[in-house]
Amino acid sequence: MQVSNKAQAISPSLTLGINALSSELRAQGKDVVGFGVGEPDFDTPAYIRQAAIEAIESGKTRYTPVPGIMELRQAACDRYEHKYGLKFAPAQVVVSSGAKECLYNVFQVILNPGDEVIIISPYWLTYPEQVKMAGGVPVFVQAREENDFQPDLADL
Secondary structure (H helix, E strand, O other): OOOOHHHHOOOOOHHHHHHHHHHHHHHOOOOOOOOOOOOOOOOOOHHHHHHHHHHHHOOOOOOOOOOOOHHHHHHHHHHHHHHHOOOOOHHHOOOOOOHHHHHHHHHHHHOOOOOEEEEEEOOOOHHHHHHHHOOOEEEEEEOOHHHOOOOOOOOO
16 A cells, blocks of 8 residues: 555654654663653653543543533633633533644644645644645744744734
């Protein structure tokens, strides 16, 4: 089987490359702080493990609604209102496995070939490849320390 031209055009993951290099250096006995894949250097806290066990034992082992369970979506709404003063309805919230998955899905749905997507630099290394996979064109705008890493409107 041959992979698609689209898949062949994807650049290798720099994150995985950095992770492999840090593993190699650790194997050589070097002290390395890994910022590659975002894995914490501690085990899952006991209260989270216990909650997962309780969920399994109470039968919460089935597929959930695509946008996420209502209680979680409502909790997200409550948090944003409490913390930021922003009011959302659960129907406006979609729970995903993470930002990368969510952005990939959004790009696949909204981008047409040649659409430009502004990516603020510094950025997570996956973002440009996700844009390209959806047919878009990444456009980079540098965020600077003197602006608290907020983009300058003139640069946009």
